[in-house]
Each structure stands twice: as structure tokens, then as C-alpha cells.
Amino acid sequence: MNSIALKGISKQFGDTIALKDISLYFEENKIYGLLGRNGAGKSTMLNIIANRLFADSGEVTVNGLAAAENDQAQQLIYLMSEQTLYPESMKIQEVFKWTKNFYPNFDLAYAQNLAAKFGLDTKKKVRSLSTGYGSIFKIIVALSVNTPYVLLDEPVLGLDANHRDMFYKLLIEKYSKSPSTFIISTHLIEEVSSVIEDIIIIKNGTIIKNESCESLLSKGYTVSGKASQVDAFIEGKEVIGIDRLGGLKTAHIIGDLDRCQVPDSLEVTKLDLQKLFIQLTNS
Amino acid sequence: MNSIALKGISKQFGDTIALKDISLYFEENKIYGLLGRNGAGKSTMLNIIANRLFADSGEVTVNGLAAAENDQAQQLIYLMSEQTLYPESMKIQEVFKWTKNFYPNFDLAYAQNLAAKFGLDTKKKVRSLSTGYGSIFKIIVALSVNTPYVLLDEPVLGLDANHRDMFYKLLIEKYSKSPSTFIISTHLIEEVSSVIEDIIIIKNGTIIKNESCESLLSKGYTVSGKASQVDAFIEGKEVIGIDRLGGLKTAHIIGDLDRCQVPDSLEVTKLDLQKLFIQLTNS
Structure with missing residues (x-):
């Protein structure tokens, strides 16, 4: 080849x-x-x-x-x-x-x-x-x-x-x-x-x-909401980064997403390549 | 002031x-x-x-x-x-x-x-x-x-x-x-x-x-689909740019969007600031 x-x-x-x-x-x-x-x-x-x-x-x-x-x-x-x-x-x-x-x-x-x-x-x-x-x-x-x-x-x-x-x-x-x-x-x-x-x-x-x-993009997603609810959701998951703003928290996660698992109070978005990159390469 | x-x-x-x-x-x-x-x-x-x-x-x-x-x-x-x-x-x-x-x-x-x-x-x-x-x-x-x-x-x-x-x-x-x-x-x-x-x-x-x-972002949107359908939709609208790919067409439009007007066969997305800028400043 x-x-x-x-x-x-x-x-x-x-x-x-x-x-x-x-x-x-x-x-x-x-x-x-x-x-x-x-x-x-x-x-x-x-x-x-x-x-x-x-x-x-x-x-x-x-x-x-x-x-x-x-x-x-x-x-x-x-x-x-x-x-x-x-x-x-x-x-x-x-x-x-x-x-x-x-x-x-x-x-x-x-x-x-x-x-x-x-x-x-x-x-x-x-x-x-x-x-x-x-x-x-x-x-x-x-x-x-x-x-x-x-x-x-x-x-x-x-x-x-x-x-x-x-x-x-x-x-x-x-x-x-x-x-x-x-x-x-x-x-x-x-x-x-x-x-x-x-x-x-x-x-x-x-x-x-x-x-x-x-394949890389399909594996990442972001969950945002109240800190306590985000903390409960991310337990046991592969979290590659967290941002905080007041009482709110955003977690970036690698793994398959089961939408049924996500409470309505949390917002889920696709992790874009740049955010994924930043999380993977931050020291 | x-x-x-x-x-x-x-x-x-x-x-x-x-x-x-x-x-x-x-x-x-x-x-x-x-x-x-x-x-x-x-x-x-x-x-x-x-x-x-x-x-x-x-x-x-x-x-x-x-x-x-x-x-x-x-x-x-x-x-x-x-x-x-x-x-x-x-x-x-x-x-x-x-x-x-x-x-x-x-x-x-x-x-x-x-x-x-x-x-x-x-x-x-x-x-x-x-x-x-x-x-x-x-x-x-x-x-x-x-x-x-x-x-x-x-x-x-x-x-x-x-x-x-x-x-x-x-x-x-x-x-x-x-x-x-x-x-x-x-x-x-x-x-x-x-x-x-x-x-x-x-x-x-x-x-x-x-x-x-x-305010600027609320006024722009993008419509994509078959060229003929896009052409029909954009008639009379303020089109600031057009991209073509094979038989498909994407039009960037300034104006208020009435979602009811849009046929199901066309895809509508928000125009992001960079795309809007490019369309407004291209010579």
C-alpha cells in the first residue's frame, strides 16, 4: 500500500x-x-x-x-x-x-x-x-x-x-x-x-x-445544568473536562450517550472538535 | 456620556x-x-x-x-x-x-x-x-x-x-x-x-x-436543498450569498424567518457570525 x-x-x-x-x-x-x-x-x-x-x-x-x-x-x-x-x-x-x-x-x-x-x-x-x-x-x-x-x-x-x-x-x-x-x-x-x-x-x-x-466526534458530548445534577449524572463516566459558572456546571464526556438516561433538567450538546481537542490536550 | x-x-x-x-x-x-x-x-x-x-x-x-x-x-x-x-x-x-x-x-x-x-x-x-x-x-x-x-x-x-x-x-x-x-x-x-x-x-x-x-445574528439564516426548490424559496428575499455543490444549493438570507413558509424538503439553519461576515464582506 x-x-x-x-x-x-x-x-x-x-x-x-x-x-x-x-x-x-x-x-x-x-x-x-x-x-x-x-x-x-x-x-x-x-x-x-x-x-x-x-x-x-x-x-x-x-x-x-x-x-x-x-x-x-x-x-x-x-x-x-x-x-x-x-x-x-x-x-x-x-x-x-x-x-x-x-x-x-x-x-x-x-x-x-x-x-x-x-x-x-x-x-x-x-x-x-x-x-x-x-x-x-x-x-x-x-x-x-x-x-x-x-x-x-x-x-x-x-x-x-x-x-x-x-x-x-x-x-x-x-x-x-x-x-x-x-x-x-x-x-x-x-x-x-x-x-x-x-x-x-x-x-x-x-x-x-x-x-x-x-468516529472521534461521535464519542464526545457535553452536559450542562445545576452543579449537583451534573455531578450525579457524570458519576462513573469518563469526564475529560469541567467548566464552572456560578452554580452551573458543564462537563465534557467521552463515551456513548444514552439520551434516555439524561434528566430533562440537563442540556446535552455535541462536543465540537475544538472543544474536544482542548480537553484532550490541556495539561 | x-x-x-x-x-x-x-x-x-x-x-x-x-x-x-x-x-x-x-x-x-x-x-x-x-x-x-x-x-x-x-x-x-x-x-x-x-x-x-x-x-x-x-x-x-x-x-x-x-x-x-x-x-x-x-x-x-x-x-x-x-x-x-x-x-x-x-x-x-x-x-x-x-x-x-x-x-x-x-x-x-x-x-x-x-x-x-x-x-x-x-x-x-x-x-x-x-x-x-x-x-x-x-x-x-x-x-x-x-x-x-x-x-x-x-x-x-x-x-x-x-x-x-x-x-x-x-x-x-x-x-x-x-x-x-x-x-x-x-x-x-x-x-x-x-x-x-x-x-x-x-x-x-x-x-x-x-x-x-x-440583533445581527437574529436576522440571518441559511436554506439548503435542491437547487430548484431553493430558487423558488428565495425569490423576493434578500440573498447575501449562494453556495453550490452538484445539484444542491445553499442560500444565505437576511430577513425574518417564517418557519411555516419553509417546505419540509429544505433545511434551515441559523447563519453563524463568521458565515454572515463572509457574505457581507465578499467583494
Whole structure:
């Protein structure tokens, strides 16, 4: 089966353990959400896959090829990251051409079309872009490279809501027409939840969840009401977090919900992905 | 009445009109969302209020005092913005002390308490902070200054979901204990919608909405279903946007909803603030 496979990947920076013995598959033609708090190890993982960092131990393979120091494997991967690797004095249209040299399937016409849609002037130099347009420029390259695996590290940083909405729609459109694997690392979890199929949550360098978005969401719910009634209801259940406001209490619960069990005085709502994430990763 | 009042404020940068004849009140003890796309004029407005930019015409007053070049008025205002005004080599604990010199009501003990909560090491220098911790550091100062008006320009930039959640909770807690005016400019519109009371939407330098969040949200809804049925339903209604997916159509509508009018085959949902914003500000 074609995939990116991580086997026993560990990485340490000085005394800080960034990744602890990570084993993981990213299958072909799937959209993944790689979620974690600041410093959890997401970027380290993506950088190791894309050969920008070396693991201390373990191995990454891409469709069976060793990923480290291997151009043949790296041609299958594109990583959009916060650091810009292009010369800052290059014009955007030059970057497009330059990218096509390394990624022959880069679709120049599509990239120019996207630039027009986002209102990005391709005659501008990379260094002249604002944070938002810097992200837009990198999103456009990522959507146009046509590699089997596209890794997006914080793709929507600095984008306004309209441009984020446009990006999510373009991603789904692109994926529907010609499926490939997208791995999206983002802090805007609720927004991305309608785009991603599988979720990988990383906490302190360890994978704590790896399952479908649908399955994860089906297991969480929230109960609110008078503190005493909430306390009675949650006894014996797996409570992952509690909020208090005056005499009221809200409990976030993992487990199957039997609606018949819930007294009328308590309000039950679905736990959304962002709230679930916060509860699972709070220290 | 105490307020920040803008009267006929205009500002141009070269050929670009940033603000066009803006008149507006920010009342005391209210939480405002100042929303707009990248480049709409939000930061320009906040910088004119805080005396960091001069208006080409018009006047800003703070509790009746002229805001421009007036320390007495500026002591009533704190602006948290993307640019850091502190010397980059200063340690955070030094910035806290320095802030207290200009804002005598700055609560040092509270700031230190918040730093501990967010895991911010106050012995670090300003320049050593990541984007996320740079925002956290500035949020802490803004929540501790105790001026009647606090202006927050993109306060949650780079924060993970847990820290954003913590910030919104602290803001509400602070506001409940000692009310003051907060003006929050942000691109994370859906998240902030539960925190803000009034909404000001700015588009191309002009105010297009200025009303309570509740009132704005009560007027919008979304109808989805077969394209032909949606088309029949929306005839004569104020449609602010349409999405298509295959033979299905989703229409976003402004107006009162009469549920009896809606055929069973169509699905009606509330329009959330972010979707409403996107529809109102798309060009």
C-alpha cells in the first residue's frame, strides 16, 4: 500500500524531547488533520518527513522509499511551512517557474488562476508580502504542485475569514477532482473539522489519538445544568473536562450517550472538535 | 456620556483611501468586535484613536478630551497591536514595571499571576518570544493595565486553541469583575462571537454594520436543498450569498424567518457570525 510510513521516529533538541518513538501511516488519497498544541512536535514531524530535519532514530519511508536524503522520495512530497525557502528577492512568477523545475507536475496555469482569484500580484517580490499574502502565495504553490503528498504547516496564518473559506473550498474542489494526500497542521481546529477525514492528535511528542474525525466526534458530548445534577449524572463516566459558572456546571464526556438516561433538567450538546481537542490536550 | 467618539475621520495612504468619513461611538463598559477583511481599515482606525497615526480630517475624543497629542486622553487608552513598542532587549518583568510608570493602575501581581497561568517566563527578553508567546505577553499587559478603554488588534495571532480559550475566559472574568471597554479586532470571528456584545463591520474604509451581535445574528439564516426548490424559496428575499455543490444549493438570507413558509424538503439553519461576515464582506 502506498503511504508515508514513520517507524519509531524520535527527535530531541538539547534536553527537550520533541518526538518519542512515533510510528504512524499517512495513507494515499486522504485528508489528515495533524493537531497539537504549540510545541507538541507537529512541525518537527513534518520537517523530518520532508528531509529538512534528521530523526535521532527511526525511519520514514514514502511509497516504500527511504525519505531521508533521497530526491526520488522527496519528489513525491511538498511541504508548505512557515519558513520561506525561496530567495526573498525573487518575484512570485519566478518562484512558480522555479518550482516547476523541481516538481514537473506543477500546474502553472492553475497557479496563475488561483493568484487572480486571491488577488495576489505575481509581479511582487516574496519579501514584500504581508503575513496573509505570504500564506496565500504558499497555499497556491501547495495546491498546484500535484505531488501525491502535500504537507501544510499552518496554511491559514494571517488569512482573513473570507480567504480561509476560499482555501478550504479550493482544497475540497482540488481533492475531489484529483485525490492526493493532504496533511494539515493548524490551530483553527473547528474550521478545518469539515475538511479532514482522519485526525492525528499529538501531545508532548506522542500520538494520543489517531482515528477518523467522524468516529472521534461521535464519542464526545457535553452536559450542562445545576452543579449537583451534573455531578450525579457524570458519576462513573469518563469526564475529560469541567467548566464552572456560578452554580452551573458543564462537563465534557467521552463515551456513548444514552439520551434516555439524561434528566430533562440537563442540556446535552455535541462536543465540537475544538472543544474536544482542548480537553484532550490541556495539561 | 463617557465614550470614545470618532467624528468624520478620514485617512489616505498615497492613493489608497483607508478610512472614509467615519463617525462612531465606543461606549464605556462594553465589549466590541471590530471586524473587517485584511486591509479594510481596522488597524488604521485603532492607531488613530491611540495617537500612533494622524487622521487627515475629523476628530477623536476620549471622554470628551481630544485624543490626538494629548497624554491625558491617551492615559485612558491602551492599544495592543502587532508592532511591539518595547525595546526588544528588555526582559518581560522589566516591561511590566515600565508599563506601570505610564499606567499607574497596572496590576503587577495580576500580570505575574497570568504569566504563570500561560507558562510565560518573565525573565525572558521580548525578542526571544515566539509569535504565540509574543501575543500572550501582550495579552497579559492589556488585561492588567486597567484603563477604561483597551484596544486589542489581533490578540490571538499564533495562539493554540487552548490558549485562545484561556484568553476568552480571562477576558470575560476580568470584564465581570471590573467592567471596562474592550475593542477586539480579529479574524477568528466565530470564536469571538460569544464574547462580544456589539459588532462593527468595516469594509473598504466604511462602516457597513454597527449593531448588537444578538440583533445581527437574529436576522440571518441559511436554506439548503435542491437547487430548484431553493430558487423558488428565495425569490423576493434578500440573498447575501449562494453556495453550490452538484445539484444542491445553499442560500444565505437576511430577513425574518417564517418557519411555516419553509417546505419540509429544505433545511434551515441559523447563519453563524463568521458565515454572515463572509457574505457581507465578499467583494
